[in-house]
Amino acid sequence: xxxxxxxxxxxxxxxxxxxxxxxxxxxxxxxxxxxxxxxxxxxxxxxxxxxxxxxxxxxxxxxxxxxxxxxxxxxxxxxxxxxxxxxxxxxxxxxxxxxxxxxxxxxxxxxxxxxxxxxxxxxxxxxxxxxxxxxxxxxxxxxxxxxxxxxxxxxxxxxxxxxxxxxxxxxxxxxxxxxxxxxxxxxxxxxxxxxxxxxxxxxxxxxxxxxxxxxxxxxxxxxxxxxxxxxxxxxxxxxxxxxxxxxxxxxxxxxxxxxxxxxxxxxxxxxxxxxxxxxxxxxxxxxxxxxxxxxxxxxxxxxxxxxxxxxxxxxxxxxxxxxxxxxxxxxxxxxxxxxxxxxxxxxxxxxxxxxxxxxxxxxxxxxxxxxxxxxxxxxxxxxxxxxxxxxxxxxxxxxxxxxxxxxxxxxxxxxxxxxxxxxxxxxxxxxxxxxxxxxxxxxxxxxxxxxxxxxxxxxxxxxxxxxxxxxxxxxxxxxxxxxxxxxxxxxxxxxxxxx
Numbered sequence: 017x018x019x020x021x022x023x024x025x026x027x028x029x030x031x032x033x034x035x036x037x038x039x040x041x042x043x044x045x046x047x048x049x050x051x052x053x054x055x056x057x058x059x060x061x062x063x064x065x066x067x068x069x070x071x072x073x074x075x076x077x078x079x080x081x082x083x084x085x086x087x088x089x090x091x092x093x094x095x096x097x098x099x100x101x102x103x104x105x106x107x108x109x110x111x112x113x114x115x116x117x118x119x120x121x122x123x124x125x126x127x128x129x130x131x132x133x134x135x136x137x138x139x140x141x142x143x144x145x146x147x148x149x150x151x152x153x154x155x156x157x158x159x160x161x162x163x164x165x166x167x168x169x170x171x172x173x174x175x176x177x178x179x180x181x182x183x184x185x186x187x188x189x190x191x192x193x194x195x196x197x198x199x200x201x202x203x204x205x206x207x208x209x210x211x212x213x214x215x216x217x218x219x220x221x222x223x224x225x226x227x228x229x230x231x232x233x234x235x236x237x238x239x240x241x242x243x244x245x246x247x248x249x250x251x252x253x254x255x256x257x258x259x260x261x262x263x264x265x266x267x268x269x270x271x272x273x274x275x276x277x278x279x280x281x282x283x284x285x286x287x288x289x290x291x292x293x294x295x296x297x298x299x300x301x302x303x304x305x306x307x308x309x310x311x312x313x314x315x316x317x318x319x320x321x322x323x324x325x326x327x328x329x330x331x332x333x334x335x336x337x338x339x340x341x342x343x344x345x346x347x348x349x350x351x352x353x354x355x356x357x358x359x360x361x362x363x364x365x366x367x368x369x370x371x372x373x374x375x376x377x378x379x380x381x382x383x384x385x386x387x388x389x390x391x392x393x394x395x396x397x398x399x400x401x402x403x404x405x406x407x408x409x410x411x412x413x414x415x416x417x418x419x420x421x422x423x424x425x426x427x428x429x430x431x432x433x434x435x436x437x438x439x440x441x442x443x444x445x446x447x448x449x450x451x452x453x454x455x456x457x458x459x460x461x462x463x464x465x466x467x468x469x470x471x472x473x474x475x476x477x478x479x480x481x482x483x484x485x486x487x488x489x490x491x492x493x494x495x496x497x498x499x500x501x502x503x504x505x506x507x508x509x510x511x512x513x514x515x
Contacts, residue, residue: 072149072153072159073128073129073147073148073149073158073159073160074123074125074147074148074149075144075147075148075161076107076121076144076145076146076147076148077141077142077143077144077145078110078132078139078140078141078142078143078145079110079119079141080141081110081112081117081119081419082112082113082114082117082419082423083423084113084114084298085112085113085114085141085294086113086140086141086200086203087138087139087140087141087294088110088111088112088139088141088294089110089111089135089136089137089138089139089293089294090108090109090110090132090133090134090135090136090137090139090145091108091109091110091111091116091134091415092108092109092134093107093108093130093133093134094106094107094108094109094118095107095108095127096127097127097128097129097130097155098126098127098128098155098156099126099127100125100126100151101121101123101124101125101126101127101148102121102124103120103121103122103123103124104120104121105120105121106118106119106120106121107119107120107121107127107146108145108146109415111293111294111295111383111415112294112295113294113295113297113298114295114298114386114417114419114422114423115295115383115386115412115415115416115417115422116383116415116416117417117418117419118416121148123148124150124151125148125149125150125151126148126149126150126151126153126155127146127147127148127155128146128147128148128149128155128156128158129146129147129155129158129160130145130146131144131145131146131147132144132145132146137291140202140203141203144161147160195217195222195223195224196217196222196223196224197212197223197224198219198223198224198225198226200225200226200229201224201225201226201228201229204226204229204230204233205229205232208233208236210229210232210233210236212224212228212229212232215228215232293383293384295381295383295384295386296383296384299384299385302445302446303443305446306443306444306445306446307443309446310362310444310446310486310488311486311487311488312443312444312484312485312486312487313484313485313486313487313490313491313492313495314441314482314483314484314485315482315483315485315492315495315496315499316439316480316481316482316483316499317480317481317499317500317502317503318478318479318480318481318503319478319479319480319481319502319503319506319507320476320477320478320506320507321340321457321477321478321479321506321507322476322477322507323507323508323509323510324340324343324506324509325340325477327343327509327510328340328343336399337402338398338399338401338402339402340433340457340479341377341405341429341431341454342398342401342402342405343398343506343509343512344429344431344452344454344481344506345375345377345390345393345401345405345429346393346396346397346398346401346512347502347505347506347509347512348375348393348427348429348452348502349373349375349393349394349396350394350505350511350512351498351501351502351505352373352394352426352427353373353394354501355494355497355498355501356369357369357490357494358427358449358450358485358490358494358495358498359373359426359427360426360449360489360490361426361447361448361449362446362447362449362486362488362489363447364447367449367488367489370426372391372392372426373392373393373394373426373427374389374390374391374392374393374424374425374426374427375389375390375393375425375426375427375428375429376388376389376422376425376427376428376429376445376448377389377390377405377408377409377428377429377431378428378429378430378431378442379408379409379412379413381412381413381415382413383415386412386417386422387422387425387428387445388408388409388411388412388417388421388422389408389421389422389423389424389425390404390405390408397513398512398513408421425445425448426448427448427450427451427452428442428444428445428448428450428451428452429451429452429454430442430451430452430453430454431454432453432454432455432456433454433455433456433457433479434456435456436456437455437456438455438456438458438480439453439455439480439482440453440455440482441453441482441484442482442484443484444484444485444486449485449486449489449490450483450484450485450486450490450495450498451483451484452481452482452483452484452502453481453482453483453484454479454481455479455480455481455482456479457477457478457479458477458478458479459475459476459477459478460475460476460478461473461474461475461476462474462476464476481499481502483495483498483499
């Protein structure tokens with residue numbers, strides 16, 4: 017043990033140095049910071065350096081801020097290094113797969129070191145983003161943990177060469193992948209020490225997906241070797257007398273011009289890779305999941321909004337401002353209350369009838385589409401729905417939604433009428449069973465019968481709505497009945513005030 021209380025045995029040494037007993041001449045010392053760690057040396061013995069233990073720190077890791085989050089982006093740090101932090105203080109803003117969420121501190125102390133700077137992208141769950149030390153400690157001497165490197169597993173023995181013609185010969189390097197990994201697949205491979213270099217990805221754009229990684233893990237657990245799938249040539253069998261693709265052409269024959277293949281870029285460099293946000297990637301994943309796993313059925317109806325427009329004018333006289341979309345949300349919620357069989361979700365095993373009518377409204381943001389939820393919409397009045405929708409839309413565009421404000425929901429509404437769209441079809445937001453697509457209000461002439469039985473032309477303000485429903489839960493008859501009831505509620509808005 018040295019005079020300053022440091023153990024001499026087992027201390028790391030600088031090259032050429034040693035950590036020996038200082039003797040009686042060690043009274044004044046020098047400190048030097050090397051590779052982020054402090055070393056101590058006596059002025060009278062320049063050959064000996066001893067490592068000073070750094071200030072112990074609390075690790076701040078990338079948290080899971082939503083159930084489907086796999087990685088996040090550091091948008092902004094709200095605390096600087098050296099600032100005091102208490103429990104509940106906002107540390108930083110993190111972009112998740114749903115929104116930009118503020119991360120709060122769960123400990124007291126001093127923010128000693130920011131490991132992931134602002135703008136850091138694709139930071140995986142559990143990865144170190146900052147270090148916190150106790151108050152009173154020297155935060156500048158915080159001990160930075162050594163980075164752990166993931167060992168690349170040894171490549172398995174190559175399988176026997178299959179007796180098939182390969183379309184393209186791809187040079188294989190053990191441990192070096194020829195394709196991209198999804199975040200979930202990368203996590204599985206690193207956790208279980210798997211090598212996917214000999215596998216064939218099944219995802220779009222040759223992405224190795226989570227399902228591919230799970231199959232690889234299952235094969236490893238069963239002790240089966242993982243072999244690369246050969247790509248069988250689509251060329252016809254070689255005919256006698258016809259030169260093969262590998263036969264050199266005569267020198268006098270010019271090379272064939274390049275052939276344009278539909279769906280592929282003409283040459284390298286003709287496109288620009290655009291980085292996708294976490295929200296955009298999750299939207300793409302969920303839309304693909306919805307269209308490939310949910311049997312979509314569609315039904316359309318035209319609703320006359322003349323009575324709604326008159327009621328809006330009367331409310332405006334009393335300075336009550338509500339939109340047509342607010343009436344649509346209220347009418348949908350009332351219809352779901354009248355027809356609870358439509359207020360259902362599908363959990364993979366079967367339908368679940370939801371007790372609360374929670375309407376998800378689609379809001380377009382700079383980072384992508386997000387669906388904040390108006391909770392218990394059937395119990396709210398139109399004016400209360402208007403206030404909730406306005407507040408949620410603003411928070412969504414500012415990226416300030418809380419997880420509980422966009423997770424869940426039992427029914428979705430997407431309104432593109434404000435953009436001049438007459439009608440469209442929306443994709444179901446799983447695990448919900450239905451989504452209502454709302455078009456613009458348009459004026460049409462139609463024959464109407466007055467109280468005396470006389471026919472005359474009248475202007476009608478019509479709106480087209482299209483219901484996308486999960487055929488496993490909501491059949492065509494139930495969907496038609498729902499639209500008929502919704503149409504009746506919208507065309508008689510007084511009923512909404514009584515519900």
